[in-house]
Amino acid sequence: MSRTALRGRAQLKGRASVFAALGDETRLSLIGRLSNGPPQSISRLAEGSMLTRQAITKHLRVLEGAGVVRSIRIGRESVFAFRPEPLRELRSYLERVSEQWDDTLARLKSFVEN
Amino acid sequence: MNMSIEKRIELKAPVSRVWRALTDYNEFGEWFRVKLDGPFVPGQVSRGHVTYPGYEHIKWEAIVQQMEPERLFSFTWHPYAVDPAIDYSSEPTTLVEFRLEPKDGGTVLFLTESGFDAIPKDRRFEAFRMNDRGWTEQMTNIERHVANSS
Numbered sequence: 001m002s003r004t005a006l007r008g009r010a011q012l013k014g015r016a017s018v019f020a021a022l023g024d025e026t027r028l029s030l031i032g033r034l035s036n037g038p039p040q041s042i043s044r045l046a047e048g049s050m051l052t053r054q055a056i057t058k059h060l061r062v063l064e065g066a067g068v069v070r071s072i073r074i075g076r077e078s079v080f081a082f083r084p085e086p087l088r089e090l091r092s093y094l095e096r097v098s099e100q101w102d103d104t105l106a107r108l109k110s111f112v113e114n
Numbered sequence: 115m116n117m118s119i120e121k122r123i124e125l126k127a128p129v130s131r132v133w134r135a136l137t138d139y140n141e142f143g144e145w146f147r148v149k150l151d152g153p154f155v156p157g158q159v160s161r162g163h164v165t166y167p168g169y170e171h172i173k174w175e176a177i178v179q180q181m182e183p184e185r186l187f188s189f190t191w192h193p194y195a196v197d198p199a200i201d202y203s204s205e206p207t208t209l210v211e212f213r214l215e216p217k218d219g220g221t222v223l224f225l226t227e228s229g230f231d232a233i234p235k236d237r238r239f240e241a242f243r244m245n246d247r248g249w250t251e252q253m254t255n256i257e258r259h260v261a262n263s264s
Binding site: 016019020022023094097098101102104105107108109110111112113 | 117119121123125126127131132135136141144145146147193206221223225227230231
């Protein structure tokens with residue numbers, strides 16, 4: 001397999017895991033909180049939530065696996081911080097797809113109008 | 115951050131003309147730049163290959179979903195599947211919908227591509243409706259953050 005293909009596959013996998021990580025209400029709300037504030041501990045994130053610490057930990061690991069958050073060890077506790085890079089990559093991917101549609105629809109337009 | 119692609123374009127051609135350009139496989143192939151093996155049939159796989167210069171080695175494959183005459187044409191496919199060395203078949207598919215509306219003798223075409231996150235759009239709204247901070251607001255917040263920190 002070519003290097004380009006390997007890189008392509010890695011990007012595809014990464015993108016799929018980021019999309020999957022975002023496709024859950026709890027995880028989305030965790031990202032929402034972390035992206036608008038300072039890094040937070042699991043207990044802090046569990047406050048005011050219906051979820052147990054275990055459940056929150058599980059979701060944070062999924063987000064960490066997708067690279068959307070990272071954990072930082074502070075003393076005996078881990079805090080979780082938002083990482084914008086994967087979402088930025090996702091956005092530029094969707095922009096590329098969007099531009100392709102612009103070109104395609106422009107061709108449809110000239111096809112039916114001429 | 116909007117996770118689906120939505121376009122609206124006005125065409126100076128009647129709905130019947132646009133419908134034919136969308137659903138006649140030869141006409142579709144002309145502007146979409148694919149050579150298709152046969153006509154579109156709902157529920158069936160449409161196969162062919164890309165004719166876009168430089169991408170001729172790429173196969174085109176989609177599953178036709180709905181064909182409601184002069185209103186809706188939709189198919190599922192693997193978005194942006196341009197690298198022939200990668201097997202995209204196990205990846206989630208997206209849904210492409212073309213909706214037509216007549217306007218002043220012409221046509222308004224709405225194009226939507228959804229399902230990048232492997233969640234059907236309708237189900238997602240169902241899932242987020244009960245949430246006090248909905249999907250759109252969450253994505254707007256995250257988008258703002260991503261934009262600010264770049």
